[in-house]
Amino acid sequence: MPNERLRDALMRNGLALDQVAKAVNVDPKTVERWITKGRLPYPKHRHKIAAMTREPESYLWPQAIDPERKAESAVAEVVRVFPHRNAIPAELWDRLIDEAEHNVDILVHAGLFLVERPTFVKDLARKAKAGATIRLLFGDPDCDSVALRSEEEQLGEGTLAARIRNALAFYRPLQDVDGVDMRFHHTTLYNSIFRFDDEMIVNTHVYGFQGAHAPSLYLRRLSAGDLFDTYSESVEAAWTRSRPATF
Structure with a gap:
């Protein structure tokens, strides 16, 4: 084959x-x-x-790769587990964003916390102009899965959709930047995923809790591991079912 x-x-x-x-x-x-x-x-x-x-x-x-080695490598790919996403040090986010050169993939509903970093959008634009591929996947504010998540996280009707639209206002300057692609997904978001080259933050989602209060994994890709790639393939699956974001 x-x-x-x-x-x-x-x-x-x-x-x-x-x-x-x-x-x-x-x-x-x-x-x-x-x-x-x-x-x-x-x-x-x-x-x-x-x-x-x-x-x-x-x-x-x-x-x-034999199964035993894969299992061992998967454990080694987990650099650190954080009890909550808001426990991730600002210095780690800064380094991941600053050092990414080839690929930045972000799969979220709104990801508003990212644009609280004053230079985040400018950093993405700068990296795209330097040749990096930037792919941003937001929840479709009009889809059923976003409405359901807003209810499950006890945010109130329409709150998450409003957050997404609010976040998009910050990303508007990236619309015409070559190398940046922004899309809407309508998937059930089991994890928010932030990939920076061969490093990744996986913010798990727990029923009844907002993302900031759910556990997060900090992963680093290894050649023989497959945990990092499992989450990468999840991003690809969401990407193939997405549509261009509208502002």
Whole structure:
């Protein structure tokens, strides 16, 4: 079976077969077989290609990582657990935002707390202009899932929808910035997810509690782990079912 994940990763990074072959010291036809026939490279080659594509080994070759190692790596990906999102130090948010160079993905309902940081929107614009891909997913203020969450968090009818519209006013300057894409989702939001390159904050959602008072995980991606990628794939799933945000 072809390895479409590997093919896609190489294409996204502009890596030709002969470039990969030269980097790992094999014949280009060997690289081609890794893609078209799904052949499994030796570990030293997998590690090198994972680094070149900035993708974890477990994503490119899930069959190569035994379950026990995956479980151990998943534990190692958890850098810290915070009892509440508002317990996350401001310094950590500042560093994550400041150091992100390639990808910023944010999946929230409103995420108003982010724009309480005076330079947050300007930082996103600056990073997009430097070549980063910025994807912002907000809850659709007119959808049923937002109305239900407003009720479940005891916010009152229409409160969460109003918060989303309020947040969008802050993000309006990003509308025409190349590299920034803002969309509405209508999914059941089990977690708010904030990805900055290979680091991530996952704000879990607990029935009856507002997001600021729910636990959060600080994750750092490892090549052999799959916890980080589980949440990344959740963002992708929400993205595929989203629509352009309207202001």
